Amino acid sequence: MVFFIMIVVLLTFTALWNFDLQKLFRVKSVTQNSGDAAALMAARWQAISLNLAGDINLxxxxxxxxxxxxALGAIxxxxxxxxxxxxxxxxxxSQQAAKNNGLHVNPEYTAFLHEHAVRVREEYPTAVGADGEMLFPEPWPGAWQVYSRMIETVADDGVAAAPDNMRLYSDHDTGGHMLYDVGFYEAIAGRNWCWFHFNAxxxxxxxxxxFPAWWPPLPEPPRSDVSNSEFYGLRLDSTVRSMEGFGLTAxxxxxxxxxxxxxxxxxxxxxxxxxxxxxxxxxxxxWDAASTSGEYPFPFSGSVRDVYNYAGADAAVRVEATAGRLTPGGGGASISNTLTWTSAAKPFGSLEGEQLPTAYRLVLPAFSDVRLIPVDTSSAPAAGGFNLAWREHIEQHLPGYMEDGPFSTPSSCWYCRQLRRWEEVGFRxxxxxxxxxxxxxxRPTGGGGGGGSGGSRRGH
Ligand SMILES: [Zn+2]
Known part of the structure; x- marks a missing residue:
């Protein structure tokens, strides 16, 4: 009887565990497919928009x-x-592409975008910098109202795929201060001493x-260009000259x-x-991030063809999905796993004769294809532009940390916990x-204990 009960219990657990495993695999494949689809779709629309900008020039x-x-006024x-x-x-x-591939709306992403729409509408038109100049001068009269409504439209439908190379106009330069460098926190978490050897x-x-804080004061956010969208920006500019000046004939x-x-x-x-x-x-x-030479070569098996060797507009996407487990955890608590997938894509194309699309600097219709690219070769920052926990840490916890020290910040924040560990003399x-x-x-490609996200970022 005892033997029989044991067998039944074992079988039940095996079945539950097997079910959980299958479910995890399924959720993983949903996140990958929908993340990739969302990135490709966003890049596709970037390509269409760039070609439109070229048409407008013509x-x-x-x-x-x-x-x-x-017509000139309208143009x-x-x-x-x-x-x-x-x-x-x-x-x-890109939201539609993610949803069509089975991904659900992410309430946190959606709430963030709703809040940002309000910020654009209420703060952008009036924000003034320390020098008394407008922080966000409107690219055209009434621009922030229109932009805010567009953001709201996306948020109203629900956000499933977050733009991970989002660069808000008020964002800090990630290279500006050690505390703004996500690699520092990951090096602490993973005891990756080699990171310190190379970086500090x-x-x-x-x-x-x-006390007092040993760190230099946190820098003010740099003044950024406000003529391109914060999400999937096309990285365009405008210049006054004659068409002839670009080196093109009639x-x-x-x-x-x-x-x-x-x-x-x-x-x-x-x-x-x-x-x-x-x-x-x-x-x-x-396209330096994809270069196979230099100090930190990207581990591509061959170098990028000349005709595709340009950086510029790209789309990086972050998606999350949660898989609840049937197998009970410690004390019978239910467990769920959150899976995150990031993915990036980029518009490609060339002018005739395998010329770079940027050959004349003038935007001309040239983009004919989009491809997935490694996230590390995209314009997404190391921590991810839509990493909301990181954003909260930078914007809300760091000022308090500088004032009141490492034990004044919330221990619920992973990054704040690393700063507490950093404070241990023995650890350092x-x-x-x-x-x-x-x-x-x-070695520059990892070594040591590996980062918090599991080793080197290079090659992802
Ligand atoms: Zn924090």
Whole structure:
């Protein structure tokens, strides 16, 4: 009888465990598929928007040539707006792609976006910096109202796939201060002493405990460009000059216009008048994050082809799903696992003759494809732009930490807990001792104990 009961109990647990495992696999595949689909969809709309910006440039030559002032007014209006409507359409479409692949709305993501819409509407139009200048000058009159409504529209439908390369205008520069560097926290959590060896060789020995705070004061957030959307921004700029100034001839421009199905003449006036054109901004240089040479080479098996070797607009996505377990945990508590998946995609294309799309700096219709890219080669910051816990830590906990020390901050915050551990003299001593003997074993692609997220970020 006892034997029989034992067998039954064992079998029950095996069945429950097996069910949980299957469920976890299924949820994992849902997060991967929907994350990838959302990233591809967002990049697709970035490509469409970039091509539209190119079309607008071509239309402007034609309008100039034909002396159509009404069209010219409409075009200059569109130039500024497209940088918001294009990316926000990408954001909306990527939600749909994630949902179509079985992902549910994430209430935290949705709440964050709702709050941000309110902030854009109420704070952006009036915020003034320390120098008395407007912090967020409107790209066109009434822009923040329109932008806020677009954000609200996305939030009203529910957010499933968060834009992980989101860069809010008020965001801190992640390189500006050690406490803004997520690698620092991960190095503490994982006892990754090699991280210190490469990034802050003397910090373990130099640091002095509170009070007062040993750290330099937290820097003010830098003033950022507000002419591109905070979500899936196209990274465009505008410049005033003549079309000729970009090194294109009238025939070439006319040819491109015909290719895009835009009819009209291109003449001397169109080519030589100085007006504002949509151009690529400085971030569209070489794709350094994907470079296979240099100090931190990306572990691609071959180098990126010249024609695709540009950075610029891309889309990184973060999705989460929770799988509840049937197998009871300690004390009969129910357990659930949260799975996070990040994924990135990028618009690709070239001008004829395998020229880079950025060859003339002027935006021309050139994007014909989108591909998934490794998240580490995307413009998403190391901690993730939509990592809400990290955001809360930076914005709300760090100022208190600097004032009142490591034990004034909430222990519910993972990052604050790392700062408490950092405060232990013995902990830092262990690291310094280890490095004194073993620093020659450190390799830039990981080494040591690995980061909090499981080893090196390179190659993900
Ligand atoms: Zn914190």
């Amino acid at each position: 239309l402007q030559v034609i309008a100039l040539s034909e002396g159509d002032t009404a 200059s209006n569109l130039q500024a707006r497209l940088r918001f409507t294009g990316p926000m359409t990408a954001m909306l479409a 060789p003397t910090l373990l020995e130099d640091y002095v405990n509170f 025939d070439e421009v006319a040819g491109r216009a015909t290719e895009r199905g835009l009819s009209g003449v291109v003449n001397e006036t169109g080519m030589t008048t100085d007006v504002a054109w949509v151009v690529y901004d400085g971030s569209w240089g070489a 001593q262990t690291g310094a001792d280890w490095l004194r003997l073993n620093s020659d074993q450190c």
